[in-house]
Amino acid sequence: GAGVSQSPSNKVTEKGKDVELRCDPISGHTALYWYRQSLGQGLEFLIYFQGNSAPDKSGLPSDRFSAERTGGSVSTLTIQRTQQEDSAVYLCASSTRRGQETQYFGPGTRLLVL
Amino acid sequence: GDSVTQMEGPVTLSEEAFLTINCTYTATGYPSLFWYVQYPGEGLQLLLKATKADDKGSNKGFEATYRKETTSFHLEKGSVQVSDSAVYFCALPKSGGGFKTIFGAGTRLFVKA
Numbered sequence: 283g284a285g286v287s288q289s290p291s292n293k294v295t296e297k298g299k300d301v302e303l304r305c306d307p308i309s310g311h312t313a314l315y316w317y318r319q320s321l322g323q324g325l326e327f328l329i330y331f332q333g334n335s336a337p338d339k340s341g342l343p344s345d346r347f348s349a350e351r352t353g354g355s356v357s358t359l360t361i362q363r364t365q366q367e368d369s370a371v372y373l374c375a376s377s378t379r380r381g382q383e384t385q386y387f388g389p390g391t392r393l394l395v396l
Numbered sequence: 397g398d399s400v401t402q403m404e405g406p407v408t409l410s411e412e413a414f415l416t417i418n419c420t421y422t423a424t425g426y427p428s429l430f431w432y433v434q435y436p437g438e439g440l441q442l443l444l445k446a447t448k449a450d451d452k453g454s455n456k457g458f459e460a461t462y463r464k465e466t467t468s469f470h471l472e473k474g475s476v477q478v479s480d481s482a483v484y485f486c487a488l489p490k491s492g493g494g495f496k497t498i499f500g501a502g503t504r505l506f507v508k509a
Contacts, residue, residue: 286439315497324485324501325440338496373439384430385497387439 284308286388288374294394295364303359303391307376315385316349316359317373325373331357364395398423398490402500405483409476410508417471417503419460419486429453429462429469430487434502440485443471481507 287306295301307314316328327341331351342348346364351357361368371392375385403418421429428447432440444453446462446469453460458473469486486500 288439325499327496330496375440384442384445385440387432387441389437389439 286374286376286386288372288388288391290391291389292392292394294396296396297366298363300360300362301364301393303361303372303393305357305359305374305388307355307357307374308386309355311376311378311386312354313377313379313383314351314357315375315377316357317375318343318370319373319390320370328359328372361393364393366395369393369395398488398498400486400488400498400500402484402486402503405502405504406506407503408506408508411478412475413507415471415473415476415480415505417484417486417505419469419471419500421467421469421486421488423467423488426464427488429460430497431458431460431469431471432485432487432499434483434485436482443484476505476507478507478509481505 286308289304293301312333314331317325318328319325329349330338346362349359371390373387373390375387377383377385399422401420426449430445431443433443434440444455446453449462449464451462460469460471462469483502483504485502487497490496490498
């Protein structure tokens with residue numbers, strides 16, 4: 283079946299511009315995660331959605347970052363007024379539930395802020 | 397608090413060599429333990445997991461045993477191939493319920509022909 287998809291696969295933007303990154307989770311997965319992976323680094327948790335519950339935004343690095351999930355499916359991560367330090371790979375993952383379940387990752391969006 | 401510590405890379409091996417990537421953890425209780433792999437240009441994918449102490453997870457020739465006495469989950473493979481070149485992440489769900497998964501920093505493996 284279809285896995286997690288993300289778009290765009292690559293994004294180059296100028297400092298100060300806003301960007302939107304999209305994630306389509308696996309159908310039926312209620313949990314959705316966003317992570318950031320900087321060059322050569324591990325995964326940094328950003329935000330988590332579970333069903334209709336309020337998302338946990340505790341990992342968002344600043345108020346320039348926001349995310350929403352429409353209809354419990356597609357999610358959009360928005361970065362406003364991008365900075366060069368925002369350059370990274372943004373990974374989305376979904377799972378059937380939370381916690382102990384395996385996460386299924388998308389291929390990521392590579393963001394470069396010039 | 398909960399944490400995962402992996403051996404630093406990169407690890408460079410010749411084809412058919414034996415591989416060990418060390419992973420130790422601290423956690424409350426006995427969470428499931430995971431190894432994820434990230435091939436070049438791709439997202440992470442589950443390699444194997446173990447859900448309780450003394451369980452052995454295995455996949456694609458890789459193995460890892462959940463050792464509660466040493467709080468370890470070391471990844472091993474008897475004979476690596478060039479196609480195993482990737483970054484390997486050890487992970488565990490944060491204890492106390494909830495959703496966060498704690499990932500290790502990742503260990504990059506290069507296998508030479």
